[in-house]
Amino acid sequence: MQIKAILGDNIIQRIVYYAFDRPYNSPYDSYKARMSALEYAMKKTMYEKIWDSHLVVDAAGQAPLLYVDRHLMHEVTSPQAFEGLRISGRKVRNPHSILATMDHCVPTKNRDQPIADPIARKQIETMADNCLENGLNLYDMKSPNNGVIHVVVPEHGFVHPGMVVVCGDSHTATHGAFGALAFGIGTSEVEHVMATQTLPQKKSKTMQVVVNGALSKYASAKDIALAITGKIGTAGGTGYVIEYTGEAIRELSMEGRMTLCNMAIEAGARAGLVAPDEKTYEYLQGREFAPSAQHWDQALAYWKSLPSDDGAVFDATVTLDASDIAPQVSWGTSPEQVVGVDGLVPAPESFSDEIKRKACEGALAYMGLTANTKITDIAIDLVFIGSCTNGRIEDFRIAAEVAKGTKVANGVIAIAVPGSYHVKQQAEDEGLDKIFIEAGWEWRDPGCSMCLAMNGDELTKGQRSASTSNRNFEGRQGKGGRTHLVSPAMAAAAASAGHFVDIRKL
Amino acid sequence: MEPYKKHESIAALMDRSNVDTDQIIPKQFLKKVERSGFGVHLFHDWRFNDDGSDNAEFELNKPAFKDAKILVAGDNFGCGSSREHAPWAIADYGFNAIISTSYADIFYNNCFKNGILAIKVNKDQLAKLMTEINANEGVRFVIDLENQQVITPAGNGFGFEIDPFRKGNLLSGLDDIGLTLKHEAKITEYEQQHKQDYPWLWA
Numbered sequence: 001m002q003i004k005a006i007l008g009d010n011i012i013q014r015i016v017y018y019a020f021d022r023p024y025n026s027p028y029d030s031y032k033a034r035m036s037a038l039e040y041a042m043k044k045t046m047y048e049k050i051w052d053s054h055l056v057v058d059a060a061g062q063a064p065l066l067y068v069d070r071h072l073m074h075e076v077t078s079p080q081a082f083e084g085l086r087i088s089g090r091k092v093r094n095p096h097s098i099l100a101t102m103d104h105c106v107p108t109k110n111r112d113q114p115i116a117d118p119i120a121r122k123q124i125e126t127m128a129d130n131c132l133e134n135g136l137n138l139y140d141m142k143s144p145n146n147g148v149i150h151v152v153v154p155e156h157g158f159v160h161p162g163m164v165v166v167c168g169d170s171h172t173a174t175h176g177a178f179g180a181l182a183f184g185i186g187t188s189e190v191e192h193v194m195a196t197q198t199l200p201q202k203k204s205k206t207m208q209v210v211v212n213g214a215l216s217k218y219a220s221a222k223d224i225a226l227a228i229t230g231k232i233g234t235a236g237g238t239g240y241v242i243e244y245t246g247e248a249i250r251e252l253s254m255e256g257r258m259t260l261c262n263m264a265i266e267a268g269a270r271a272g273l274v275a276p277d278e279k280t281y282e283y284l285q286g287r288e289f290a291p292s293a294q295h296w297d298q299a300l301a302y303w304k305s306l307p308s309d310d311g312a313v314f315d316a317t318v319t320l321d322a323s324d325i326a327p328q329v330s331w332g333t334s335p336e337q338v339v340g341v342d343g344l345v346p347a348p349e350s351f352s353d354e355i356k357r358k359a360c361e362g363a364l365a366y367m368g369l370t371a372n373t374k375i376t377d378i379a380i381d382l383v384f385i386g387s388c389t390n391g392r393i394e395d396f397r398i399a400a401e402v403a404k405g406t407k408v409a410n411g412v413i414a415i416a417v418p419g420s421y422h423v424k425q426q427a428e429d430e431g432l433d434k435i436f437i438e439a440g441w442e443w444r445d446p447g448c449s450m451c452l453a454m455n456g457d458e459l460t461k462g463q464r465s466a467s468t469s470n471r472n473f474e475g476r477q478g479k480g481g482r483t484h485l486v487s488p489a490m491a492a493a494a495a496s497a498g499h500f501v502d503i504r505k506l
Numbered sequence: 507m508e509p510y511k512k513h514e515s516i517a518a519l520m521d522r523s524n525v526d527t528d529q530i531i532p533k534q535f536l537k538k539v540e541r542s543g544f545g546v547h548l549f550h551d552w553r554f555n556d557d558g559s560d561n562a563e564f565e566l567n568k569p570a571f572k573d574a575k576i577l578v579a580g581d582n583f584g585c586g587s588s589r590e591h592a593p594w595a596i597a598d599y600g601f602n603a604i605i606s607t608s609y610a611d612i613f614y615n616n617c618f619k620n621g622i623l624a625i626k627v628n629k630d631q632l633a634k635l636m637t638e639i640n641a642n643e644g645v646r647f648v649i650d651l652e653n654q655q656v657i658t659p660a661g662n663g664f665g666f667e668i669d670p671f672r673k674g675n676l677l678s679g680l681d682d683i684g685l686t687l688k689h690e691a692k693i694t695e696y697e698q699q700h701k702q703d704y705p706w707l708w709a
Contacts, residue, residue, distance in 0.1 A: 056696045057689045063671045065689060067696055069707060077589065079539035090683070119537040126539045153661060160707075170588040170612060184612050186590035187541075188619035188682070195684045198693055202669070234524060234607060235582040268585065270611050291706035299706045334524055355523045355581065452587075454533045473528040475551045495559060 028432070043309035045206050046273055049239045050181045050306070054164045054390035056198055063200035068193050069163040070180075071432050073136070074149050075127035075214060076454070077168030082130040090195045092134045097197065099158050100131050100138040103148045104454045108417050110443035111141060117456065134194075147420020147446040150174040150388035154258065155422050157287025161276035161303040166193055171388045171470065172271075173264040176259035178284075179306050181241070184265065204270045205315040207240040211248040213322040217505040220398070222257035222390060222487035224248065224320070224466065225263035226328035231339040232318060237269030240316065243308060244274050248322035254283040255394040262389045263470055266335040275307035299406035301371045329375050329500055330472045330485040332363030337472075340374035341490065347371035366474055367482050368462065378484070381396050382465045383414040383495040384477075387445075387451035390468035391419025393426045394490040400432040402492035402503065408440035409498030415442045417449040439496065454478045466494040507621045509679035513602070514648045517574035520565055520640040523580035527613060530592040531583065544591055547596030570643035576603045578635050584613025593620045603649045605656065607632050619671045619682065623651055625666050634662040650675060 013085055044052070057065040076098075085092070092098070104118040115121040120307075124141065131138035139145040139152060145154070150171055159165050163177035165174060168190040175182035185199065188438075193199055204504050211224055229236075244257075252260065254431070257274045264272025281300060291299035307313040326340030337360070339346065345364070348371065351357040362370060369378070386397050396418065408414045416436050418424035424446060427433055433443045449457045451469035459481025468491050469476075472483040493501040535547040549671060552564045553651070560567045566574075577596070584605040593616045603623045617624040627635070636662045639645055648657035651673060657663040675682065686693075701708045 057692050061670065062685075063669075065686060065693075067693075067700065076536050080541040080590075083541065088681075088683070117537070123537045123539055165705075168588060168590075170586065184588035186593075186612060186616035186619060188590060188616065192683050192686065195683050196693060197697070198686055198689075200671070200682065200686065233608070234585050238582070238608060238611060268582070268610060291688070292709055295706035295709060299704075302704070334526075359523060409675055452528075452533050454536060465576045471526075471528065472588060476528050477533055479532070479551050 011395060027283060029404045041488050043312040045081040045308040045312045046179060046243060046275055047181065047204070047206050049313075050162055050164065051203060053162070063202060066164060067198055069097065069191075070159055070165040070167070070194050071098045072149050072153055072165065072167035072172065073098055073190070074104055074167075075102050076104045077187050078190055079123065079126045079130065080187045081168070082134070084188075085194060091139060091334070092136070092194045093197045095135045095137075098130075098136045098194075099153060099156070099344040100127070100136050101149045101152050102127055102139075102141050103146075103446075104143050104448045104452065106146075106447040107455055108447045108449045108457060109442075113446050116461055120455070129380050143171045144421050147418070147423065148388045148391055148448055149263065150258070151391050151419030153424060154178070154283075155287070155420060157290035160284065160290070160299065161280060162306050166199065170265045171262050171267070174258050174262040174388060175280075176261035176264065176272040177254060177274050178280055179272070179273060179303070182261075182269055183271040192457065194268060202357045202399055204241040206238050207237060207242045207269070207318065208394070209242050209244050209317040210246040210319045211322050212246045213248060214251065214317065215248055215322045215325060216504060218487075218489050219322070219325050219327055220487045220489065221252050222260040222263075223325050223328045224322065224331060225260050225266070226330065226335065226338045226485060227320060228318070229263065229335045230328070231320065232267055232495060233336045234266060234334055235268045237264065237267040240269050240335065241271045242267070243314070243477045250277065253393040253394060254279055259389055259395075260390065263335070266470055276303050294408040325504055327348060327487060327490050328485075329490065330483070331367065331369060331375070332360065333366055333472055333474045334359065334363070335470070335485060337474060338485070339361055341375050341500055343375055345369050345371055345373045345375065345378075368464075376502060379464070379499045380466045380484070380494050381409075381412060381463045381505045382459060383412065383491050384414070384465055384467040384469065385450055385451040385491050386417030386419060388419065388448070389451075389470040390488050391417065391423065391446070393423050396423065396427045396432050396466065397430070399488040399492040400427075400435040402489050402506070403439045403441065403495065405437050406439050406496035408495050413441065413442070414495040414497055415444060415450065416459075417444045418446045420446045422453050441495070450477055453481075459483070465502065467492045507676075507679040507681070508674060510602070510621060510623060510676040511574065512650045512652060514646050516571060516573055516644055517555070517578050517635070517639055517647045518566055518571035518574035518603075519636055520577065521636060523614045524582045524585055525579060526586035527584055527589050527592040528586055531589065531595040533657065536589060536591055541594055542598065544595035544599065548595040548599040556639040568643065573600065575601055576605065576647055576649060577601045577603045578632070578639060580609045580632075583609050584617075585610040585682040588612045588616075591618050593622055597622055605632070605635060618676060621676065621679075623649065625649075625656065625668075627664065627666065631662070631664050636643050638662050
């Protein structure tokens with residue numbers, strides 16, 4: 001029992017299998033193989049380490065119960081969970097584990113006015129009431145800390161390596177950038193976590209996505225994320241937790257890693273992970289909810305134990321070369337329908353798989369595109385830079401670099417929506433707002449905005465966007481709206497040209 | 507939740523893959539603070555014309571599929587956003603079973619929390635069911651969770667696999683939170699150890 005508690009169930013099962021149960025050919029083979037197998041059995045991936053250390057109950061006939069360290073919240077997926085708690089007379093078990101914001105419904109301009117939409121206003125008010133009633137830390141619309149949940153949380157150092165983090169939001173995967181197991185849950189599960197601080201979970205398989213080499217100039221974490229989704233498909237990661245490894249991943253900033261992990265869900269994965277390293281520790285040190293000086297060394301020692309062991313085995317491995325990744329543009333209505341900016345809109349006949357061919361036909365009809373059109377010949381009406389995918393300071397820096405000295409093309413609307421008030425302030429301190437405004441962009445207040453168009457910022461029927469958000473589903477940015485997913489640099493270049501541009505040639 | 511019972515009902519067909527939760531319940535309906543009443547908005551952008559009339563082209567508007575409780579759909583059903591409003595809308599509309607080859611993880615979990623049995627089948631089984639519905643729109647299938655069987659008039663039925671924990675919860679209609687709270691002592695014990703091992707999380 002003692003050994004089991006130290007090593008975790010998983011390891012015991014593997015040792016028993018490799019040392020005793022697995023058949024071997026000869027006694028000598030058997031001795032050698034058993035020794036190396038034992039060594040192998042002791043190796044764990046980062047996911048397995050976090051999983052094992054968070055198991056509260058793992059009894060036969062029940063889903064394993066996983067402990068939750070951090071619970072993030074926004075106004076859209078929480079009200080029914082609070083209602084459930086009230087009806088059943090239950091309490092929030094650990095209010096300090098929760099950080100809440102308002103982001104999906106909030107206007108990004110005229111914030112001093114009441115919200116015009118009465119249903120959205122009620123949702124915002126309900127969030128405030130629920131947080132007050134339960135003593136939760138809420139960054140409301142007036143707070144200088146307000147912003148998109150997945151931008152705000154890292155800014156305050158609320159997520160650390162090795163944690164289990166949940167939120168009623170599929171883009172919770174973002175926080176895997178810190179080496180935390182972070183995943184989206186439904187509202188019933190939000191209620192479950194509030195009441196019990198745990199979740200019944202099925203263990204995922206592990207997938208290693210290795211990105212070797214170096215990115216070319218202006219290719220970014222967003223392009224890696226889109227290229228991976230293009231390669232494995234939106235269901236390619238279903239049932240898996242992805243760990244991103246390789247030289248190109250190590251080179252990414254924390255912001256870039258957040259962009260990458262954010263879109264793990266777009267490849268169907270439960271979560272994305274990047275092993276913590278010096279960049280992670282440096283990013284966290286000194287932030288509000290980071291470990292205090294008193295505990296720093298102890299936390300650091302723990303964090304350094306987290307990366308996957310050398311030789312740990314993943315259930316699947318996918319390899320990409322970063323130097324092959326051109327700036328990506330989505331052409332269809334699924335994030336797997338992407339192509340390099342130097343490519344063409346594909347023809348349905350080019351897909352051998354019948355389902356993919358049918359999906360291509362449907363997407364081209366919805367998108368109003370003709371097969372074999374050059375991506376750089378596609379004209380756009382609106383540009384959106386922002387969201388939990390690309391709403392961080394680094395995103396606005398690179399976009400401003402491209403936008404500097406240009407003018408938004410005639411007939412094009414360009415909107416920059418910082419991911420948080422802190423991002424907005426930082427950008428203004430660096431003078432980025434002036435670059436955008438002088439180029440003819442709108443410089444807004446923070447929120448999810450046009451990523452999912454719940455707050456009134458939306459495309460009208462037939463309008464076409466270059467968007468740094470994460471989903472190009474039909475109607476995502478407004479009924480009949482046509483979304484092309486791109487990186488911030490690509491979005492900024494499209495704004496001044498009026499069509500997509502291969503920024504490597506600028 | 508009501509305990510899940512064996513039932514026979516019309517099976518509606520959506521021959522589309524990668525149906526995402528943005529389509530199942532578009533974002534303009536996510537502002538409500540209640541759990542009920544989402545059924546009228548299910549598949550809104552596909553189901554209704556711009557003037558609010560029914561879109562006759564949309565499969566679920568076919569008269570033969572009226573009152574269907576079983577939804578047969580293509581691969582990777584429910585991908586995208588985690589919104590539980592999607593299964594709320596599906597259940598409120600009247601479906602209590604979905605049959606597909608695969609589901610997005612979060613959506614799949616959400617179904618079982620809302621009394622929807624999401625059945626996974628192989629491509630061959632799905633193709634047979636689709637053919638049977640196409641040949642006889644309005645056909646009724648039997649869903650028998652207890653014995654893990656789908657039964658069809660043309661004999662395309664099959665047994666299906668399901669996690670025993672999920673099955674048990676559906677059959678009993680038990681509340682997940684209540685089940686977890688039976689482990690209250692273990693959770694508290696874990697928390698005490700957690701405070702010792704990771705004191706910076708509790709400082």
